[in-house]
Amino acid sequence: MKEKQLMVAAIENGTVIDHIPSEKLFAVVNLLHLDRMTSAVTIGYNLESQELGKKSIIKMADKFFTNEELNQLAVICPNLTLCIIRDYEIVEKRMVTLPDELKGIVHCANPKCITNNEPMQTHFHVHGPDRRALKCHYCNTIIDLEKVKLVEKKG
Amino acid sequence: MEKRSLVTIADHSREKIEYLIQMAQEFEKHPNRRLLEGKVVATLFFEPSTRTRLSFETAANRLGARVIGFADPKVTSGTKGETLKDTIMMVSNYADIIVMRHYLEGAARYASEIAPVPIVNAGDGANQHPSQTMLDLYSIYKTQGRLDDLDIFLVGDLKYGRTVHSMLNAMHHFNPTFHFIAPEELAMPEIYKQFCRDHSIRYVEHTDFNADVISGADILYMTRVQRERFTDLMEYERVKDRYLLKLDMLSKARPNMKILHPLPRVNEIEYSIDENPHAYYFEQARNGLYARQALLCDALGITLDEIRNDKTIIE
Numbered sequence A: 001m002k003e004k005q006l007m008v009a010a011i012e013n014g015t016v017i018d019h020i021p022s023e024k025l026f027a028v029v030n031l032l033h034l035d036r037m038t039s040a041v042t043i044g045y046n047l048e049s050q051e052l053g054k055k056s057i058i059k060m061a062d063k064f065f066t067n068e069e070l071n072q073l074a075v076i077c078p079n080l081t082l083c084i085i086r087d088y089e090i091v092e093k094r095m096v097t098l099p100d101e102l103k104g105i106v107h108c109a110n111p112k113c114i115t116n117n118e119p120m121q122t123h124f125h126v127h128g129p130d131r132r133a134l135k136c137h138y139c140n141t142i143i144d145l146e147k148v149k150l151v152e153k154k155g
Numbered sequence B: 001m002e003k004r005s006l007v008t009i010a011d012h013s014r015e016k017i018e019y020l021i022q023m024a025q026e027f028e029k030h031p032n033r034r035l036l037e038g039k040v041v042a043t044l045f046f047e048p049s050t051r052t053r054l055s056f057e058t059a060a061n062r063l064g065a066r067v068i069g070f071a072d073p074k075v076t077s078g079t080k081g082e083t084l085k086d087t088i089m090m091v092s093n094y095a096d097i098i099v100m101r102h103y104l105e106g107a108a109r110y111a112s113e114i115a116p117v118p119i120v121n122a123g124d125g126a127n128q129h130p131s132q133t134m135l136d137l138y139s140i141y142k143t144q145g146r147l148d149d150l151d152i153f154l155v156g157d158l159k160y161g162r163t164v165h166s167m168l169n170a171m172h173h174f175n176p177t178f179h180f181i182a183p184e185e186l187a188m189p190e191i192y193k194q195f196c197r198d199h200s201i202r203y204v205e206h207t208d209f210n211a212d213v214i215s216g217a218d219i220l221y222m223t224r225v226q227r228e229r230f231t232d233l234m235e236y237e238r239v240k241d242r243y244l245l246k247l248d249m250l251s252k253a254r255p256n257m258k259i260l261h262p263l264p265r266v267n268e269i270e271y272s273i274d275e276n277p278h279a280y281y282f283e284q285a286r287n288g289l290y291a292r293q294a295l296l297c298d299a300l301g302i303t304l305d306e307i308r309n310d311k312t313i314i315e
């Protein structure tokens, strides 16, 4: 606990993502394009966690997420914790959870789906009792959350 | 006017299905009317389907509507790179309702979201074909006098057959028992069996197809077993004749049992069965006219009451 407070205390403004399952860390790093960031980024890998066994944590100075980016994050790992830091204080702390609907976030796996052939947004509904699948609003294809392909963002 | 597109039967409640069946009954009594006089119906077939198009166009014509559209996408801008959206928006300027068939899955749902006029899905790839489902339900209702508590046997290609998948979806309101009869390679996919379990629908799977297996059927729904669906052509050769319905297989059938087939048939039903009282597939196709008249009117906001009190009937 003390270690975490130290890490958080080290940025003036920015975002901390906590409770990343360690096996998902590099997927999150890729998704957030951390390799292209110019501000300070600290990554903690394989830290001890009571709930997860091993967890990872990413701390980014001067970075704040849009809802769309958070939805993308929620697709690759549910139940992250997000802390927003302003002036060395945690001003907001919340869970990042998968919304019931995702628009323009992931690709449909069906090549004959209208969304893969028309300039339009994809649209999925979270599917299944354990919420681990997505169902295409248009072609009804069901995709396992572990296998989804995210829509590439420009910039 | 409220938009009342028809994309899939899955959007309809039990009550709505029964309501549409009652509407179809009215059109069967009096198919020729001037109910849609002054209306323009567009039939856009981005993929050819002569049967479905003729059925919809006949339905529109017998109700007095005018029909515009195309039957072959090669002559339209679709192949010149125009988006579906642009075509739909253009045609919406001309027509009161659009009946569309498309090779892409989800095309009708998308069109219904962007079009200012109602869309009727006449088939979108392997996804949905609600007017076929509606005429199947109407045929079941007409021959059995009810939709509830029936034993429905689905035979042939249950893996790719979109009509049988829609049937599961539509019948789940009516406490059916299904029997799935298919070669292993074309068996009912797990996702649809899960759907049955989720909705407490009983089902039994068979690979054999004989007089004993079908003796408990109220409805025997035949589909095509197509060569191109098989990865192993040896397997196709082995099973292709096993799912052919022969006259002597009807010896133990229930008296009320009817044979349905979405047509065209290739090699699923012996021609000698055509004259048998169990055969119903030609009447089934005619029911498509009444079912589609009901779907067009419902999409245009015309109610069952209006149809019952219709003064435009042509005797």
Ligand SMILES: [Zn+2]
Binding pocket: A108, A109, A110, A113, A114, A115, A136, A137, A138, A139, A140, A141, B106
């Ligand atoms: Zn799709």
